Amino acid sequence: MACEKKWAPQSRKINEGALRFDAFRKEACGSRPAAAGKPHRRGAKAWIMLPLLSFLLSAFLLSACGSRVKDAPGAGIETRGAEGGASSDTATAEASQGDATSKTSTVLSFSSLSEIPDGSYWISVTLTGGSGRASVASPTGFYVKNGQAMADIHWSSAHYDYMKVEGVRYDADVDSETGHARMTIPVSALDTPISVIADTTAMSKPYEIDYTLTFDGSVLLPMEDEGNAHSLASATVEEAMQEARERSMDAAGTEGSETAEPGMAETTSSASDGTTSRADGQLTWSAAPEIDGLQLLRTEPNDAATYFRLSTYEDAAGLPYTLLEIAGGQDRYLLVPENGQATAHEDPSLTVIQQPLATAYVAASATMAPLCDIGAASQIRFSGLRAEGWYVDAARTAMQEGRMLFAGKYSEPDYETLLREGCDLALESTMILRKPEVKEKLESLGIPVYIDYSSYEPHVLGRMEWIRVYGALFGHEKEAEQFYQKEKARLSEVQKAGLQGSEKANGDGAAEEGSARSEDAQEALASSAGQEARPTVVYFYVNTAGQIQVRQQTDYIPELLEMAGARYLAPRQSGIGAGNRKTNVTVSVEDFYRSCKDVDYLIYSATLDEPLASIDALLEKNPLFADFKAVQEGQVYTTNKDFYQLSDRMADFAEDVRTMLTGGGDMHFLKHVR
Structure with missing residues (x-):
C-alpha cells in the first residue's frame, strides 16, 4: 500500500490524460449521447439500482466508438509500469532513494515541457562554458507544476553564491551533504542549451561567468519519495538512468549523441585549430594540418560522409602515416605504421595509435559488425558486452x-584485465563523453581512446562510409572499400526499384536518382505527386509508460524507407531543430492518432521491447490501434532484436521494406505480424 500511495499522484495524472483522450476520440468518432436516467426513490430500491446504474454507465463509456479497452481508465493509452505489468525490462529500473522502499519505476521520455505531468523527477543535466573546471551533479531533481519546471543545480564547489536566469537572480543554499552551493532555477526547455550566469567567489573578487545548461528529456525517472527533493541522486538512481539512456541510444543508433553537435554553434564560430562551423549545422574543414617530421601527400575525398577525413603523410624514410580527423578536426588520430616512430609525435592535439592493432577493446557496440565484415575480428581481444x-x-x-x-562495459571497464593483456586501443561511442573520468583513466594507463561519431552522419551512405575509418584503424583499407562499394550498389538497386514503383503509381517518371538526400532533394520529393502516391509507413514503438515514440523525419530510418519506395508518415516535431541529435522522439497519442490512423503499413521497432508476436500483442499496448487502417488490413510488421547492432546491414533493411511493399517474401529483419 505504501508504494501505491507514493505513485498515486503520478498515476492519477496519467489517467487524467487518458480520459482527456477518451473525450477526444469520442468526438472524432461521433459517439452517441447517453440516455437520460430516470430519478429513483430513496430506500431499498435505490441501493439496488445505484450499483446497476453505475455498472451500465461504465460499460457504456468504455465501449464508445467500438474500442477495445483492457485495464485502462478510458479509451486512452494504457498505463503500465507503476504497478508492474510491463513486458519489457529495458526501460525499467530498480530505483531506491534514501530510505524509500525499492520497486520497479517507469522511465519516461518527453520532447517538450508541456507534455510532462506534474510531479518530481530525476533528470540528466549537462554544463558547458567557463574554464571547464566546474561541474554540476547529474542526474538532479526536476519539479513540474502547472506546466512550469524547476531544477536543482548542485555545484562542485562552495564558491558560487548566486545564479541568474533571464536576468533573475537565484541565491545559493549550502548543501548539507556536500557543503557545496545549490540553487533551484527555472527550466524553459528540454534538449536545448539554456544560457545562465553563475557568480563565483573563488578568486580575489567575485566574477559572473557565462554557462549553458542542457536538460535531457529522453530519460526522466519519477522521484519515488518527495522527501528526497533537493537532495543528490543516489548511486542506484544514477545507475538506473544510465542503463536506460544506454539502451535508448543504442536503439536509436545515436550512441550518446547530445543535443548539440561537436563543433556546432547557433552562429558561425571559429575554433583555435582553424575549423569553422555554421548555424545550419554543416561542418567546414580547414586544410590538413602540418605535422613535424611528416610531409602531407594527399587528403582522401569522401563519397558521402561529412564527419571524418583521412589524410596520408610520409616520413623521411618513406613510411606512410594516416591522419584521421573527426568532426571538423575536433579529434585527431595519427595512425603510425609498424616500423614508424610513435614517440616522435607528441603533439598534444594528436592521439597516437601504433599499428598493427592486435588487442583492441570494443565498447561501441555499433562498430563490431563492420569490424567483423572487414576481417578485423581477430584483432579485437576485449568486449564491452x-x-x-x-x-x-x-x-x-x-x-x-x-x-x-569481457572487460567491463564502457562506463566501468576492467582496467586490470586491459592492462594485463596489453590493450592497444579502446573504441568508444560518444557515451564515453558522459564519463570523462573513464577516458582520462584509460589514457593515463597508456591506452589510446578512439571515439566513434558515425551516428552523427545525417545520411545512410555517410554512415555506411565509416567502414573506411575502421579499415584505416585496423589495416584493412582494401576490404573496407570493397564492402562499402558492394553495399552502396545494393542500396542503389533498391532505390531504382522504389523510384520505378513511384513512377508506375503516378503514371510518369520524374524522380532524381541519388543515395544521399540533400535538403533540396527531400523538399522536391515531398512535394511531388509521385511521393503522394507512395504507400505510407510509420516506424514506432510504445514504451513501458505507454508513450509512443517515432523516428524524426530527418533520421536515417525514414531515409531507408523512402529509398525503398515508401513515404514516411509521422507527426512532425516542430520544436525539434536540425541541430538536435535525437532520433526517437515522443509524440502525443492525439497527434499519433490523427497523423497515422490511415497509414498503410505499421513497423514496430523491437529494439527496446520484444518483437510483436501477434496483432493482439499490439492491441494490448493500446486498444486504439484497432482503429488503424494497417491493423484492419493486416499490414503490421515488427523488427527483430538484432537490428540496432547490425549497423552494416542497411541494404538488408531497405530490401526488406521493398519486399514488404511489393507483396511478401523472405526478409532479413522484418517479420509480418499475423
Missing part, C-alpha cells in the same frame, strides 16, 4: 570460445 549481449555472430562465437574477453 558479454557473449549473450551480442547479436553479431562472430563476436558471440569469439567470446564463447575464449578468443574475446
